[in-house]
Amino acid sequence: xxAATDMTPAIAIIPTxxxxxxxxxxxxxRLTLPAQILVLFIAVFPILMQLYISLTDWxxxxxxxxxxxxxxxxxxxxxxxxxxxxRFWSAMWRTAVVMxxxxxxxxxxGLALATLFADEFPGKRLLYSILLMPMMVxxxxxxxxxxxxxxxxxxxxxxxxxxxxxxxxxxxxxxPTLALVAVMIADIWQWTPLMFLILLAGLVGVPEDQIKAAxxxxxxxxxxxxxxxxPKMKTxxxxxxxxxxxxxxxxxxxxxxxxxxxxxxxxxxxSVYIYKVTTQDLIWGYxxxxxxxxxxxxxxxxVWAMKRxxxxxxxx
Amino acid sequence: MSAIHLQNLVKRFGDFTALKTMDLAIxxxxxxxxxxxxxxxxxxxxxxxxxxxxxxxxxxLFGDRDMAGVPMGRRGVGFVFQNYAxxxxxxxxxxxSYGLRMRGAPRAEIDRRTGAIxxxxxxxxxxxxxxxxxxxxxxxxxAIGRSAIMEPAIFLLDEPLSNVDAAFRxxxxxxxxxxxxxxxxxxxxxxxxxxxxxxxxxxxxxxxHGVLQQVGTPLDVYNNPAxxxxxxxxxxxxxNLLMGRPAExxxxxxxxxxxxxxxxxxxxxxxxxxxxxSGDVLYGFRPEQVSIAAEGRGLALPVNFVExxxxxxxxxxxxxxxxxxxxxxxxxxxxxxxxxxxxPVAASVRVFDAASGVAIGGTG
Numbered sequence: 001x002x003a004a005t006d007m008t009p010a011i012a013i014i015p016t017x018x019x020x021x022x023x024x025x026x027x028x029x030r031l032t033l034p035a036q037i038l039v040l041f042i043a044v045f046p047i048l049m050q051l052y053i054s055l056t057d058w059x060x061x062x063x064x065x066x067x068x069x070x071x072x073x074x075x076x077x078x079x080x081x082x083x084x085x086x087r088f089w090s091a092m093w094r095t096a097v098v099m100x101x102x103x104x105x106x107x108x109x110g111l112a113l114a115t116l117f118a119d120e121f122p123g124k125r126l127l128y129s130i131l132l133m134p135m136m137v138x139x140x141x142x143x144x145x146x147x148x149x150x151x152x153x154x155x156x157x158x159x160x161x162x163x164x165x166x167x168x169x170x171x172x173x174x175x176p177t178l179a180l181v182a183v184m185i186a187d188i189w190q191w192t193p194l195m196f197l198i199l200l201a202g203l204v205g206v207p208e209d210q211i212k213a214a215x216x217x218x219x220x221x222x223x224x225x226x227x228x229x230x231p232k233m234k235t236x237x238x239x240x241x242x243x244x245x246x247x248x249x250x251x252x253x254x255x256x257x258x259x260x261x262x263x264x265x266x267x268x269x270x271s272v273y274i275y276k277v278t279t280q281d282l283i284w285g286y287x288x289x290x291x292x293x294x295x296x297x298x299x300x301x302x303v304w305a306m307k308r309x310x311x312x313x314x315x316x
Numbered sequence: 317m318s319a320i321h322l323q324n325l326v327k328r329f330g331d332f333t334a335l336k337t338m339d340l341a342i343x344x345x346x347x348x349x350x351x352x353x354x355x356x357x358x359x360x361x362x363x364x365x366x367x368x369x370x371x372x373x374x375x376x377l378f379g380d381r382d383m384a385g386v387p388m389g390r391r392g393v394g395f396v397f398q399n400y401a402x403x404x405x406x407x408x409x410x411x412x413s414y415g416l417r418m419r420g421a422p423r424a425e426i427d428r429r430t431g432a433i434x435x436x437x438x439x440x441x442x443x444x445x446x447x448x449x450x451x452x453x454x455x456x457x458x459a460i461g462r463s464a465i466m467e468p469a470i471f472l473l474d475e476p477l478s479n480v481d482a483a484f485r486x487x488x489x490x491x492x493x494x495x496x497x498x499x500x501x502x503x504x505x506x507x508x509x510x511x512x513x514x515x516x517x518x519x520x521x522x523x524x525h526g527v528l529q530q531v532g533t534p535l536d537v538y539n540n541p542a543x544x545x546x547x548x549x550x551x552x553x554x555x556n557l558l559m560g561r562p563a564e565x566x567x568x569x570x571x572x573x574x575x576x577x578x579x580x581x582x583x584x585x586x587x588x589x590x591x592x593x594s595g596d597v598l599y600g601f602r603p604e605q606v607s608i609a610a611e612g613r614g615l616a617l618p619v620n621f622v623e624x625x626x627x628x629x630x631x632x633x634x635x636x637x638x639x640x641x642x643x644x645x646x647x648x649x650x651x652x653x654x655x656x657x658x659x660p661v662a663a664s665v666r667v668f669d670a671a672s673g674v675a676i677g678g679t680g
Contacts, residue, residue: 209401212388212401213462217415218389219415223418
C-alpha cells in the first residue's frame, strides 16, 4: 500500500476518468447494443455452449441434439480424464517446445532483418517484396512445399549432399526428432516475415532525434539499440510476441500436411490432437473440454500481453 | 573550452548547394547566433559542426584540431535539439546520467555529477520523475543538463525556443542566457528569431540562401547592416529602403527619390563616399529613427495604415516602391489619409548600392 501511495504524484498527472454520467452511459449502452448482441453470439455463446457440452458425453452420434446433451451429463469426468490423458500432455509439451523454439527464432530473425531494413541499401525494395512472400503463401501450400523439400530424395538432402560431398539421404519426415525440426523450420520460414513487418513498423517509429542525441552523448550502436531502440519498441514487441505465441500454439495446417502429426505422435501438437479426437474418435464432449483448457491457457497469454502493453505505454 | 573555425565550408545535397563557402571564427566562450530565414543553411552549418553531416568542402577546426572524420560521439559537443529529444522512457536522472553511463563511468562519479548538475539546474526535486510529462522549461533544462554533464567544450542549440509559446519565450531566453554564463562554454545558437539572437548572442552571423551575409555584435548588425538583406531582415519592422539617385544641392549631397522628392542632406562622410562613385542607390533608414518634420524639410507621404502595438505605433506611409514605415510613441496623433512629413535622423541614414545591395561608405 505504501508503494502505491508513493506513486500518487506521478499518477495524479494522468487525467483520471470521471465516473460517467448515468445518462450518457445509458445512451452509449443503447447505441452499442447491436454490436454487443453480435459479440454475444460470436464469442460468448459458443464458449458457453462449449462449456455445457464439455460436461457431458455428447457426440454427434449420440442421437440427441446438442441442447439435450444434459441427458448425457457426466459432471467433470471429461476434465478428470484430461488430467490423466498422457497423449494430451505430451501434445501440450510438444506444442510448448515448438513455440519456445519458433517464436524466439522468428523474433530474433525478424528483429535482425528489421534493423537491416531500417537503413537504405541497394536492392532494398526488391528484397523487401521477396522477404514478405512466405507470409502470403497459403499455409497448406507451404506445408506441401516443405513436404516435398524434406523428402529423402528431395532438394534439402541434395543441397546437403553437394555441401558435404557425400550422399546424404536423411529421412527427415519419418524420423521423430527430425520431423519436428522440419516442421519448425517451415513455421519459421513462413512467419518470420510477419515478425519482421511488425518490428520494422516499430523500428521506424523510434524518434530519430533521440537516437542522434544518444549518439552525441557517446553511446555506441549497441548501447543505442539496447537503451533507446528496444525500450521504445517495447509495446510493439509485446504485440508481435503475443500474436506469434497465440498463432504458434494453434499450429496446424503446414504441420498436418507435412507429417500428419507423425511419425506416430512425434509431431502431434495440441491442434492436431484435437483434430484427431474430433474427426476420428468423435468424442465431442471431451474435445470441448480440451478446447476450453487451451482457451484458458491462451487467455492467460493474452491478458499478460495486454497488461505488459498497458505498463509499457505508461512507461513510454 | 574551444574556439571553432569554419574554413571555406561548403555543403551540397545533390545539385542543391545548402551552404556556399562559409568562413567563420567563433571565439572560445563566445555565444554566437546563426540567424536567418528557413533554408538559409544555418542548421546545415550546425549539423556539420556536430558531425551529423560531413562537409562537401572545407574544414572545421575546434581549436587547432581538424574535425574531419571525427564521429559525432567523440567531438565533445553538447547538442540541444529543437524539440529537446529527451529520452521519454527514462527518468530525469537517467536522462542526465545517460552520457556518463554509456561511457562506463564509475557509479560514484555518475551519482556525484548527476547530483551536481541537477542542483545547478534546480532539477533535484524531479530527478525521479518520468521525463514524458515535464513542462517545456524543465525539458529545456534536462536537455541542457544532459549535455552539460559531459562537460562539452562546445554547446550547439538548434532553435530550442521555437516550440515554446511567445509569452514563455522571454522567460526561457533569460534562463538560457543565465545558463550560458554559468557554463561559459562556446555556444552556437541557431535561430530564425532575431529577438533571440539580439538578446542572447555576443555576436550574430546573419545568413541567407547558404551565404554568410554579416557577422557582428547585435548592435553592429542592427546599426550598420552590411547589405540590403541584413538591413531588411534585422529590426522589426526592417529598415526602410528607397531607390534614388545622388544629387548635389545647395545644402550638400542629397538623394533624389524621384516622385517622393529629395532627402535631407547626407552626413559628410557618407556624401564623400557617394561622390566617389556613380549609379543608383538605396537610401535606408530605420523606422525607429524617424521624426516628424516641418513642411519642406523631409519626405511628404500619405498615411496608409496605423498599427498601434501598445508601447509604440507603427505608421505605414506611401505605397509600393515608396512605402516607408515609421515607429513613433504610442500617443502619436495620425489619421489615415493625412499627409505626414517625416525626416530620418541624419546619423542613422545608410546608403546601399542599388545593383549589388552592398552598403556604401564607412560604417558607423
